Structures are given as structure tokens and as C-alpha cells.
Amino acid sequence: MPPGITTLAADTPTLSAANTGFMLICSALVMLMTPALAFFYGGMVRVKSTLNMLMMSFISLGIVTVLWVLYGFSLAFGADIGSVFGWSPDYLGLSGIGVTQLWDGYTIPVYVFAVFQLMFAVLTPALISGALADRVKFTSWALFITLWVTVVYFPVAHWVWGAGGWLYEMGVIDFAGGTAVHINAGAAALGVILVIGKRVGFKKDPMRPHSLPLVMLGAGLLWFGWFGFNAGSWLGNDDGVGAVMFVNTQVATAAAMLAWLGYEKLRHGSFTTLGAASGAVAGLVAITPSGGAVSPLGAIAVGAIAGVLCAMAVGLKYRFGYDDSLDVVGVHLVGGIAGSLLVGLFATGGVQSDAKGLFYGGGLEQLGKQAVGVFAVLAYSLVVSAVLAFLLDRTVGMRVPEDDEISGIDQVQHAETAYDFSGAGGGAAARTTSPAPGSTAAAKTKKVDA
Template sequence: MAPAITLAAEAPKLSAANTGFMLICSALVMLMTPGLAFFYGGMVRVKSTLNMLMMSFISLGIVTILWVLYGFSMAFGTDSGSLIGWNSDWVGLGNIGLTELWPGYTIPVFVFLVFQLMFAIITPALISGALADRVKFSAWALFITLWATIVYFPVAHWVWGAGGWAFELGVIDFAGGTAVHINAGAAALGVILVIGKRVGFKKDPMRPHSLPLVMLGAGLLWFGWFGFNAGSWLGNDDGVGALMFVNTQVATAAAMLAWLIYEKIRHGAFTTLGAASGAVAGLVAITPAGGAVTPMGAIAVGAIAGVLCAMAVGLKYKFGYDDSLDVVGVHLVGGVVGSLLIGFFASGKGQSEVEGLFYGGGLTQFWKQCAGVFAVLAYSLIVSAILAFILDKTMGMRVPEDDEVAGIDQAEHAETAYDFSGAGGGAAKTAATAPVAAAASKKVDA
């Protein structure tokens, strides 16, 4: 019998279906940044609404340009020392062919790079929620520029770039538990430890001014997150992306319910803010884990994250750090929880054959997850604090106290979110009718 002839595997060919799918996913991830702006914008007081929106929107501009100039090359170029990438042909994106495929996949390089760009945009925007009410807009813009260059681009290479140390170690991060959420949450903690608390922290009421806006933002985030998560498999050929899509919905639902139950037991009410925050906590936690766990595992990941994040948001009052909109409590804690739980709930039937402790795989993967989690956390926290310290000592990070009290929107943007002067009511109407009311009062007295 003649020996069998072994044929070389066919080279991947451009898939119009996967390309279209990934372009849609990229658009969904882009929508998450405006959604985040609404989510954060509704959570602050009226006088800070526009500043909060702008702190997210400016990332769309700055990070996009950095990504074209050198960011994509740093994150996904040829590895150097397992710490950083570089490819001079990608600088300015002028030497990439229209149909040149991302290695090993059926989508063009341009599609991969624009999908990853949207991740790079939203990550520094996440940090802004911790700094509400008190940061100069110019200082924030410069911080984004430096932070993306020194922190995000290298960390993205560690986690997702070929040759990156976490990638080679086998740390599982399907869509950004370490590179996005722990990275942003740790950065937020580092910055607020440097710049300090808002005026009136723990004394003045700092309630959300528009819970409908918060819910709108949370809804947009939930919607966009399907692109964020399912798209991270870079195709739709083997069902893993579909599993991630299902797990995204399941974990988010579980986390929202768990947060509300905890809130009812602890504080006596089911709040809309709790529902929105719980949903985001679930989205964060399933981001690294969703390709490795079953839907039942996703319920467990979401429920655990919902309770632990709800507990964590109160730590700022206990320890005295002013995390304005709970970036540390939701994104840092949620990212850590979701990443570490892979070591327990990985089923071996999703993105890889890796099994966690509950599926007979022991603690091997858990220790790998710990390495990735705590390395990113420490690097981002320390470097972010150093950047904030340098900026604070040179140009100043905070607005003057009088501007903070009066309202950062007017001081930094010369605008206000709401103009009631033409509404025919409120102060304007009262002022206009005051003389008439006074005359009528005199006539009655007479």
C-alpha cells in the first residue's frame, strides 16, 4: 500500500463574512465609549456633566492618532524581550496591503487593527470616572497621551501580542480583563491617591443628577459589549464567539440580580443605579473568562462578581480614597474576579482545552492567572501614580478649589449641560412675576 500523501495546510483566505462581522464588532466597541460617557455623565452632579462626557470623548481623538502613528506597532509588532512590540512598516499604517491578512486569520490587518483601536480608546476613558469634578481638561488630555504610550500599548502586547510574556505563559484573557479593566482600574487608583479627594467628599451629597442617563449609558455599554467580547475571537467559524456572546448575556444578568439582592439585604432597596452598576460588573467579569467557561460557569462568575463589586464600592469610604464613580470597585475588582475565576471554572470545552480546578485541572491555570493579574495591576498602579505626580508638580492636575465648587463645566468648557432660561419656568419665571405678585399682595392687605 502506497504511503499516504500529506498535503500542506491551505493558507487562510480572506473571508468576507468574518471581515463584515469584525467591522460590525468594531463599530459596536466604538459605541461603548459614548455609552460610557453617558453612563458617567449621569452619575455626576449637574455642574460636572459636560466635563465627564468630554473626558471620554477626547480619548476617541487622542488615542486614534497615537494608534496610527505608533500604538499599533508597539502593541502588536515584532516582539522585543517579551515586553514590547515594534514594526516600522506599521508606523503611520502606510505600508499595509488592503487584502493583507492578519497572520493565522481570515480578516485583513486593517480590520484587526481598527478593532483593537477601539479597545485602546475605551481603556483610558474608563479611568476618567474615578477623577470626576476635579481634573484640568488639558492635564487629562496629556495624561491620556502618556498613559496610552507607556502603559496601555506595552500591556496589550504582554497579554495579546505574539511573544508577549503573559501570552506565552498561557494567561487567559479573552477580551480584556487584565489589559483593559484591571489596567484602567489600577490606573484610576494610582491617580486618585496622588491628586486627592473632591471638595466635600464624605460631607456633601454627591448623588447622580440623571439616573435615566445612567441607564441609557448602561444599555449602550451592554449592547456594545457583545462586539467587545464575541468579536475578540476574530471570526465566527467554530462557535467560540457564539459561546462568548451567550456567556456575556448570562453573566451580566446574573451579576445585575446578585447586586440588587445584596443591595436589598444591605441597604433595603432595589435601585436603578445598582441595576446599572451590577450589569457593568458582570460585563467586566465575563470579559476575560467567557470563552473558557460554560453558561453555568458564566452564571457563577457573574453572581460572584456582582456581590463582590457591590461590597467593594463601599471601601472608598472606609479607606478614604475618592473613587468618584467606582472605577476601582467595579472595573478593578470585577477584572480581578473574572480573571482569577478562570482558574476554577475553565471547562476545557471552549477556547482551549485548559481546565480549571472544578473540572479536574488543578490550580495550574489559577497561578498563571495570578501572575497576569498582579503584574498588570502593579505596573499600571505604579506608573500611573508616577505620571500623575509629574503632571501635578509641573502643570497641575487639579482645577482651583473655587472652580471645583462653582462647577468644572463652566470653568473648563465655558458651557453648561442644561439651560433652563428659555423654559418659561424656574428662576426666570419667578423673577418676572414677582412684581405682579407683590402688587396683588398689597391690594389684598389694603
């Protein structure tokens, strides 16, 4: 029997219909986050790149789902091998799992745990795509996802959450993915963009979002889906920890949005909708690792600190010259680092675990553990992602030709455009209603047609 599976018996937990239903809903909410991210990113790019940006997120639903069933679940949550990755043949193809088997010590079926974690695996590479807007071949991106989740995400998920994983055994606290998801994706984004280079016109041409309403829609859906992402990570709510995480998710997100807007007003003189959306996402990112360890007051502090730090960080790309198109590094990497490290300061020791942060009498021990987790994942993902991008660039090529980038990647890569303006004003649209024969309007129409 592979680890993580127990059978229904008198001396083991019994299946909870309530927890099972709750976790299925949470899984659906996390699935929603990937198309929500597509909207969020899609609105931030120029019109000519909209469909490509949407597809770079959406394709992850297809690729990662299949890989997760084939071998991803086994690599992430199978029997531990050297504290680095897992492997259980019964998990391959999810073929050796019975419907009555429960996840290790919990009251939900293994299938439910597997599909919940699948949605995390789908979302993480989609996060990377925002840094690569306008310039990456779609086939190369699909290949990158395939390789990246195999050699980066699946092993790192085991480090952080798998029984026997070295960060898990060390006691690093990551409630729902500050290291495994956000730092992992942010570091990967930085690694890839250092290899593939800048967009044509970076720092010269205006590259403003083409649809801020679409950005706000995506941010709102992300906020909604994040409750499943965070609260569901406790795999039930029999002891109230999931409820605390739910509250802290809302609180930190609100604080981060306000902090970002405050910084933006002081620095640039305006409260922008893009700032509100980005600030909310920064708060969601930061509370993801820490929300099960801090109080609601701590969540306000985590959100506010992350909101300011991320607002400051998005400008670093202009100072240092790396083209992080949609601020994946500034929001997800910096927000993930902030949220993970702040556990070492604000952990109360009374919610998720007994571990206490510096401000609650715990000294520097937990902060040290958090720092190890942060920089281990950052370094591994940065280096391996850069190597993968380099290999793909030298073989199949990562970037579209410069002319295609300038003319628009949507038409070249997908043979479509996001918006059809051919019927707007004049032309055929102006004559869809024919004037009455013999009328003045009819005579004018004949002259125009002639």
C-alpha cells in the same frame, strides 16, 4: 514582512467576507461603548460636572485614534522585543499594510484587526476618567491619556495579546481584556486618585447622580456594545467560540445584576436603578476575560460572584479614604480581578482552549497563571500611573483650583453648561405668546413690564 501579516496565496487562509463584515460591525459596537460610557458616567456626576465628564471620555476617541495610527499598533502588535513590547516599522502610520494582507492565521484583513483593537485602546483610558470626576484640568487629562496609553496600555496589550508577549506565552487566559483593559484601567484610576486627592466635600456633601435615566441609557448601550467587544475578540466565528462568548456575555451580565440587587436589598433595603446599572457593568467586566473558557452555568457563577464582590467593594473608598468618584476601582478593578481569577476555577477546557480550572480537574496550574497576570498588570499600571500623575501635577498641575471645583468645572473648563434653565418658568418664556391688545392679560403684562 512584519509578523501578523500573511498574503493571499493558495497555502494560506483566504479572506472571508462574512468574518470581515462581522468584525467591522463588532468594531463599530466597541466604538459605541466610549460614548455609552460617557453617558453612564455623565449621569452619575452632579449637574455642574456633566459636560466635563462626557468630554473626558469623548476626547479619548480623538487622542488615542491618532496615536494608534502613528505608533500604538506597532508597540502593541509589532515584532516582539524582549516579550515586553512590539515594534514593526511597517506598522508606523499603518503605511506598510496592504489591503489584501491578512492578520496572522485569520481570514480578516490587518486593517480590520487594527481598527478593532483601536477601539479597545480608546475605551480603556476613558474608563479611568470616572474615578477623577469634578476635579481634573481637561488639558492635564489629555496629556495624561497621551502618556498613559504610550507607556502603559500599548505595552500591556502586547504582554497579553501580542505574539511573544510574556503573559501570552505563559498561557494567561484573557479573552477580551480583563487584565489589559479593566484591571489596567482600575489600577491606573487608583494610582491617580492617590496622587491628586479627594474632591472638596468628600464624605461630607451629598454627591448623588444628577440623572439616573442617563445612567441607565449608558448602561444599556454598554451592554449592547459589549457583545461586539467580547464576541468579536475571537476574530470570527467559524468554530462557534464567538457564539459561546456572546451567550456567556448575556448570562453573566444578567446574573451579576440580580446578585448586586439582591445584596443591595439585604444590605440597604432597596433595589436601586443605580445598583442595577452598576451590577450589569460588573458582570460585563467579569465575563470579559473568562467567557471563552467557561460554560453558561459557569458564566452564571462568574456573574453572581462578581456582582456581590463589586457591590461590596464600592464602599471600601469610604473605609479607606480614597475618592473613587464613580467606582472605577470597585467595579472595573475588582470585577476584572474576579473574572480573571475565576478562569482558574471554572474553565471547562472545551471551548477556547484545553486549559481546565480547578473545578474541572485542572488543579491549580491555570489559577496560578491567572494570578501572575492579574498582579503583574495591577502593579505595573498602579505604579506607572501614579508616577505619571505626580509628574503632571508637579509641572502643569492636575487639579483645578478649589473655587473652580466648587462653582462647577463645566463652566470653567468648557465655557458651557449641560442644561439651560434660563427659560424655565417665568421671565421671557412666560411672554413668548403676546396677549391680545386691550385685553385684561395685556394690561397686566404692561404693569409687570413697568
